[in-house]
Amino acid sequence: MKKYPIRCPVTAYLSVIDGHWKPLLLWHLQTKPLRFKDVLSRVPDISTRVLTEQLNEMEEDKLISRRAYNETPPRVEYELTDYGRTLLPGLALLREWGLQFLKENKHLLHPDSEWNQKIIELL
Numbered sequence: 001m002k003k004y005p006i007r008c009p010v011t012a013y014l015s016v017i018d019g020h021w022k023p024l025l026l027w028h029l030q031t032k033p034l035r036f037k038d039v040l041s042r043v044p045d046i047s048t049r050v051l052t053e054q055l056n057e058m059e060e061d062k063l064i065s066r067r068a069y070n071e072t073p074p075r076v077e078y079e080l081t082d083y084g085r086t087l088l089p090g091l092a093l094l095r096e097w098g099l100q101f102l103k104e105n106k107h108l109l110h111p112d113s114e115w116n117q118k119i120i121e122l123l
Helices: 009-016 022-029 036-042 048-060 088-104 115-122
Strands: 064-069 075-080
Touching (some): 022 048, 022 075, 022 088, 036 075, 048 064
Antiparallel strands (some): 064 075
């Protein structure tokens, strides 16, 4: 992904979580390490190629760590680093803003989103 020159602190934050999938991947990795197939099952719309690219970029940016186990079949787990965890408060604020936005604009939410029922419960 093309990186643009950073001109302010907000764009610095956004440059690290750029793309459609990284915030969602960070959110799912916040509670425990996940295997590749587990990440894929939690984010069903992402292709394996794009997931691999996003995880590699996040690893290069030191947001996550990748642990490969010497087993058959091979097992790889991804986990947030301490540095990656520093992004979570900002993501939580964005989540809350997005929740309020979706309450008012529910028609924009994907029909298969897990948030459909959650938003109905919160109304």
